[in-house]
Amino acid sequence: MKLPPARELAIPAVVLAFGLVAPVLAPAYRSQMAFLWVMVVFALTWDLLGGQMGYNSFGNILFFGVGMYACVVVQRDLHLGYYSALFLGMGVGAVLAVAVAAVIGSGLLGLRGHYFAIGTLGIGIAAGELASGWDFVGGGGGMVPPLFPGAVGGRETFFYYLSFALAVITFPVLRWLYSGRFGLAINAIRDDEDKAEAMGLRTTQYKTTAWCVSAFFLGLMGGVVGNLVGFIDPREVAFAGSTFGVWMVLMAILGGKGTLWGPVLGAVIFHVTKELFWTYLLGWQRVALGLLIVVIVVFFPRGILGWARERWPERFGHGVDEAASEGGR
């Protein structure tokens, strides 16, 4: 893979530098900033299906929850050292999430449009309900991951850098995927699936692969967030369909779905807004968020980058995003 020209590396370099020094500059906000990177991964992995492939999933949270539970179960039951158990658990979580994606993908990915959207909504919530009835994983009471062995406050710093690293890995992997044949194929599926199939694309294979990639990163992230939050609740943390599950959709739309930087931008703006709501509108923050969802969806369905592209098309002519996202148009 050839490195992109220096001009295109400017923004990633700034983001990278910010991510590295941020916890040092503002140590009080480490866990909020860790969640910023979690949100970035959420939005990016959602956009892989929703934006690039046109399959709007409300159930990606399923893989996140599976990864989280798998990681904590490994940490609880295998009696390894803290770090080896954590990383093994994250690996197991990712593998399990990919397996789940492959299995349910074969059934669900055949659904089109709104049937897919509602079906995935159902599967995310069903998983939460199942987990809260299953005593092996703590039932409705949830689970608590093992204590972090390091110093006080070391936990936040450690998981901050872990989630940052995951976000930093996710982005170039997706960029690389979009830039090749795979990206063209899933864009073709988005634009006209029947035609893509008629042209000889193995659409089911591509769709399942895309879902598995998305599940892989979400599964890894699940393990991180489970330990970062320090408590797993089946409905509110692991399979949080009405919070994380909707936010990932919203962030991608806010930034501009089907672009590479859109989800990142959307995640940053959304996360900051959300934290402000939590600080200044305590008690009514969720009402405000619901209102925000409606406003964004109704008034900005194209997102910030989508709007910018309409406004200054010439600037996007050779833009960073164009090669990756504009496959067919």
Added chain:
Amino acid sequence: MDNLRLLFAAPPLSLQLLLDGILIGAIFALAAYGMALVWGVMGLINVAQGELVMLGGYAAYFLYRAGIHPLLGVPVAAVLLFFLGWALYRSVIFRVVDKDLFISILATYGLSILLQQLANGLFGANVRTAESGFGTLVLLGGEVTIAEIKLISFGAALLTGAALLVFLRRSRMGQAIRATAQNARAARVMGIDTDRVYAWTFGINAAICGASGALVAMTWIVHPYLGLPYTVRSFMIVILAGLGNVLGVLAAALGLGVAENFAGFILGAEYQAAFIFGLLVVILVWRRFSLARQRRYLT
């Protein structure tokens, strides 16, 4: 699985579950018919359907607290929700009606979260119920019992459905709604104000959701988070029955009520919600494979 054995050992228990399921089903049918109406006429899947049911339940509850008998609360809740539905259409829904389906699903999902959290903030998360003060019927020497209120709400649900059908068949607005459902563009050409028709349709949908919510508040409980299961039930019933098939909706709703009751008994109450959402996925996947088979025969 102990409960399953119990079911075979005591047949009246099955009868009990069957009756309860049928009586619940009629209430599901109301909300589902509203969803089918909106879907068919406006081409919109309303994810906030269950929240309208929830708000109808709260309307009946507060009327009950104010000293009005819950049965009288049913029409009042329906009227209140009609205006809410109208207002929702005029403020939000009309902007997404002609957008692609995903945008409208997401917008109504946002509405559902908004209404749910508003209800949580305003009314508290406590479980409420509107006491109707009816007794219990005892059949078969005490082996099967039916709360009278369930029978009454079954009747009320059927009555509401019948009234709606008559409205759609006979009234001018009903005719306009059916015309718009057939072909919105042709309806516009014929001089029908489709925007007004949409507002009415959404209002009527909200009204029947409100009625069914009031019945829910009388027969069971209301709390801010009961919405999504009702939405999912409605959606399942509609895709099983098809759009514009009233008897199909009723049959699917009664069947769902019965299935849910049996599943709740056999698997335990903590898995009842999981059963509903799992069934949704199963039905969707089954539908996909049966459609795929059809396609193979056709080509």
